[in-house]
Amino acid sequence: MRTSPRFLRHIGLTAIGALMMYPLLWLVSSSLKPSDTVFTDEGLWPHAWALDNYARGWVALPESFEIYLMNSAIIVTLSILGNLVSCSLAAYAFARLRFTGRKLFFALMLGTMMLPGHVLVIPRYVLFDKLGWLNTYYPLLVPHFLATNGFYIFLMVQFMRSLPTELDDAARIDGCGPFRTFWKVIMPLCLPAFATTAIFTFIAVWNEFFEPLLYLTDPQLYTVPLALRQFMDSEGQSQWGEMFAMSFVSLAPVIGFFIAGQKYLVKGIATTGLR
């Protein structure tokens, strides 16, 4: 009997999928095992269960874990708000308005998308130090309110350009200025692009490690990634179960947002090449 190529294809794709999911499944499984069996109990289904890893991991670090979750949540929420407001305003100007310097500014914006951010790190740090912003959330938040991420502007420009210009014409004839047109006509139609921006911002900011590491020194202000790193510092006590439990807690929101917002994510990267 001949096996159909279609069947073989499914076997191959499933095998790749299983291989890719294995690390995540292993993480979840290890978060449910007692620390001393994490590396000896090989199966994904634990022989002995240690559900209290979550309870003990929650309070294993200098601050209780909900403090870190709250810190991250505050930063993420404000960053999303900042990106949505500042990038949509800029995108509307680029996509719909005519003004002197438009081409130059647009080229500059595209240029910043390609500019490696690492050259800005030291001068910005010096600036934030002079402003007295070290050990506050300002260095993490303010750039988002100033539309410094060209990707989101580009995404929204692309989206707004796909809307018919007759809408603007109709609004103008009805006596709307650019602000009313933006607020009443364009904004409501751009909700899918906003959703994409919000989800990408969420994931990028939630995972961000470098900037919080640079600017936050007070453990009470730590974000989730900074908090997790502390498990590695106290490795000697081998709290693996707790560490993997909190690792999973840190990944769960991203996985949740991914499942909820898949449609927008796939659309977003397909139109801009963003990831």
Next chain:
Amino acid sequence: MTVLLTKPPALRTAVPKKRKRRPDRAAYLFLLPWLIGIVFTVGPFAVSLYLAFTDYNLLTAPRWSGWDNIREMIGDATLHQSLRVTAIYTLVSVPLSLAAALAVAMVLQRGVRGLSIYRSVYYLPSLLGSSVAIVMLWRYLFGYQGVVNRFLGWFGIQGPGWTSDPHFALSTLILLHVWTFGAPMVIFLAGLKQIPVMYYEAAAMDGASAWRQFRSVTLPLLSPIIFFNLVQSMIASFQTFTQGYVMSGGTGGPAESTLFSNLYLYQKGFGELDMGYASSMAWLLLVIIGGFTAVNFLAARYWVFYEN
């Protein structure tokens, strides 16, 4: 529709001159946050070039030191090692993950049942790949007693301490990068959908094999998208930081084998507060990234195909 599109400018000339300035002002108001933001990008950009030629420790004013930093960089073996690590990582992991992305996209594009499930499963890791939790997990998966070595043990192979042996530590991070091939894959899938079916039909009618169709239809038409991804991922990969930092606990070890350039820059600038030297390194890396990008653009003439 084109008629409508061209009309407004014609109308505009009839508007008295005074009112012509209004749209400009409104546009600048919309752009205001971005305009302030661009000052905070272009300004630091220039300042970092200045700092690259100074001796600066944040506490006292920067002191002009001419070519000192550059001379120091020429003799700094650790810097050379960090550039080597970054270059190897980029030149191996970027082509590998793009190739994996393209291969899987080609299979998925042929229309399999459950496409959206496969796509989600392959895509999810790319959202998690740079998180601290996953890099930490990687460290334990590949540890001496980790899962990977247990698995190899079933076949009687004693694996090395992947993360503690300088020969292998970087390769585990390359694998982590390949694990995140889902993002370019989704982009490729979208690109493949844009290729008109009739091209394939015409090729098939001329007797082109599947491989020939891939070489002569798919690859040329997808090449602008592949190129864009290649450029973007190389720029991003040259700036890798978190992976090296978390894998080595901030040291870049074992034996500097995961000392990415940006990790060394961080150690110099924020560990030793040698910010002038760190700025020099930032610019060196910028020049290197620019060089690689330029090479990419030059090479693109020979393989990237633009319709019309």
